[in-house]
Amino acid sequence: MIKLALPTTEDEIRKLKVGDEVLLSGVIVTARDTAHKYMVEKRPDDIRDMLNGTVIYHCGPVMKQDDDGSWEVVAAGPTTSIREEIYQADVMEEYKVRGVIGKGGMGPKTLAGLKKTGAVYFHAIGGASQVLAQAVVRVPGVLKLEEFGVPEAFWSFEVKDFPVVVTMDSHGESLHDVIGAASEEKMKEILGSM
Amino acid sequence: MENLIGLDEEKLKSSFIELVRRTSSVLPDDVVAKIKEYQAKEKVGTRAASALDTIMENIKLAEDGSRPICQDTGTVIFDIYHPLGLRQSALETIIRSAVADATANHYLRPNVVDPLTGMSKFDNNGVGHPAIYLKQWDEDYLKVALVLKGGGCENVGTQYSLPNTGLKAGRDLDGIKKVCLDAVVKAQGRGCAPGVLGIGIGGDRAQGYTLSKKQLHRKLDDKNENPDLAELEEWLVEKANTLGIGPMGFGGGTTLLAVKAALMDRIPASYYVSVTYMCWAYRRRFMTVKNGNVEFD
Ligand code: SF4
Numbered sequence: 001m002i003k004l005a006l007p008t009t010e011d012e013i014r015k016l017k018v019g020d021e022v023l024l025s026g027v028i029v030t031a032r033d034t035a036h037k038y039m040v041e042k043r044p045d046d047i048r049d050m051l052n053g054t055v056i057y058h059c060g061p062v063m064k065q066d067d068d069g070s071w072e073v074v075a076a077g078p079t080t081s082i083r084e085e086i087y088q089a090d091v092m093e094e095y096k097v098r099g100v101i102g103k104g105g106m107g108p109k110t111l112a113g114l115k116k117t118g119a120v121y122f123h124a125i126g127g128a129s130q131v132l133a134q135a136v137v138r139v140p141g142v143l144k145l146e147e148f149g150v151p152e153a154f155w156s157f158e159v160k161d162f163p164v165v166v167t168m169d170s171h172g173e174s175l176h177d178v179i180g181a182a183s184e185e186k187m188k189e190i191l192g193s194m
Numbered sequence: 195m196e197n198l199i200g201l202d203e204e205k206l207k208s209s210f211i212e213l214v215r216r217t218s219s220v221l222p223d224d225v226v227a228k229i230k231e232y233q234a235k236e237k238v239g240t241r242a243a244s245a246l247d248t249i250m251e252n253i254k255l256a257e258d259g260s261r262p263i264c265q266d267t268g269t270v271i272f273d274i275y276h277p278l279g280l281r282q283s284a285l286e287t288i289i290r291s292a293v294a295d296a297t298a299n300h301y302l303r304p305n306v307v308d309p310l311t312g313m314s315k316f317d318n319n320g321v322g323h324p325a326i327y328l329k330q331w332d333e334d335y336l337k338v339a340l341v342l343k344g345g346g347c348e349n350v351g352t353q354y355s356l357p358n359t360g361l362k363a364g365r366d367l368d369g370i371k372k373v374c375l376d377a378v379v380k381a382q383g384r385g386c387a388p389g390v391l392g393i394g395i396g397g398d399r400a401q402g403y404t405l406s407k408k409q410l411h412r413k414l415d416d417k418n419e420n421p422d423l424a425e426l427e428e429w430l431v432e433k434a435n436t437l438g439i440g441p442m443g444f445g446g447g448t449t450l451l452a453v454k455a456a457l458m459d460r461i462p463a464s465y466y467v468s469v470t471y472m473c474w475a476y477r478r479r480f481m482t483v484k485n486g487n488v489e490f491d
Pocket residue numbers: 126127128264265266267268343344345346347348384385386473474475
């Protein structure tokens with residue numbers, strides 16, 4: 001298990017390799033479809049500091065507001081990442097984001113972007129919304145809540161030991177490609193022997 | 195107030211709300227036992243083992259807090275068998291209202307969206323949702339099966355028409371095995387593996403998918419009465435777990451927890467094999483109501 005503190009640097013990120021299990025601590029920022037479209041089309045400046053050196057989480061959380069106005073995370077598992085494929089590489093480069101957390105992996109454009117920018121793709125456990133919600137220790141803030149709604153807003157989550165696996169690294173490697181190709185080979189072998 | 199199956203409407207509705215709560219937050223024993231069985235087989239310190247550990251921890255947290263196991267509470271699917279004389283429209287009204295209340299209680303996430311306008315139905319009452327399938331049977335009690343079917347795994351479900359030249363799959367048991375294994379490879383970890391396959395053989399396209407979904411009602415440790423299908427189920431689990439896909443597609447020996455297959459007759463021109471993929475967050479529960487007594491399983 002590797003412990004990684006956020007925000008981080010390009011050097012630290014380039015040390016990570018496909019298959020590494022990592023525990024993330026620090027502030028991460030949620031963004032999904034509406035947020036990615038907004039970042040690419042509007043290039044807003046007010047989110048630059050928040051995103052610099054940290055990680056974007058593909059997640060539409062279920063949130064509850066307490067009487068004192070503070071927010072509590074009810075459920076916060078990853079959502080399917082591939083929907084952001086057209087935006088991701090540009091967003092990472094523009095906002096100096098050092099990684100994204102999601103599920104299912106991403107495509108060639110993002111893989112190339114990771115290499116160029118110096119960033120990685122972290123895979124969280126799909127469905128583990130309670131474990132992941134527990135790793136969020138504080139909700140420091142939220143942007144675009146009114147406009148985008150709860151699942152699509154930019155939520156800042158302060159996390160402690162948030163468990164992920166590097167499945168795409170900054171050296172052009174993708175665990176999804178490797179396992180996909182190996183399993184296909186294995187299947188051919190099985191079918192061939194029938 | 196109408197008396198339905200020995201209960202008044204309010205009681206029946208609260209039973210349905212409880213059914214939703216249990217389904218969303220407590221994974222069935224047979225599913226938990228299967229995950230544990232495979233957890234014990236994965237080598238300590240591997241990615242597969244830690245993924246399964248996280249999954250087990252998540253199952254416990256959800257149960258303790260009555261919170262959704264997964265935030266995608268999916269398509270809400272009721273299969274209902276009722277005795278003669280029970281008014282279906284009354285039952286449907288009660289279920290819709292129970293689903294709305296269960297959503298307000300956070301057992302379900304608002305999860306229903308108009309495909310053209312993108313507008314959300316905040317109480318999960320939409321056109322065709324919840325999905326309610328009603329069947330009158332000759333027993334004197336009401337039986338309800340509820341499945342919460344996640345979207346990630348639904349997206350990797352598929353249907354093959356045999357023969358399939360690319361896979362050299364003919365219209366026989368071997369052909370069925372080949373296309374089903376192909377479905378597992380195509381899915382990789384995207385259906386939140388480890389998963390369970392429901393397979394429907396035969397029928398037309400709609401019947402085939404329906405049959406494959408119905409297999410999700412079976413307990414994971416039951417044995418198929420049809421020896422050919424029993425063999426198919428065992429073969430697929432064994433072979434799929436040699437593919438190296440593993441939990442979440444991280445690699446490892448736990449790709450499928452179980453396979454459940456059934457067949458129906460077809461017409462000579464068609465030969466469909468329909469595959470439903472169910473993720474590890476296998477949310478399925480039953481409720482029976484007899485003489486005013488409600489039981490959950
Ligand atoms: S596939 Fe299942 S576990 Fe994965 S996100 Fe969807 S509902 Fe949750």
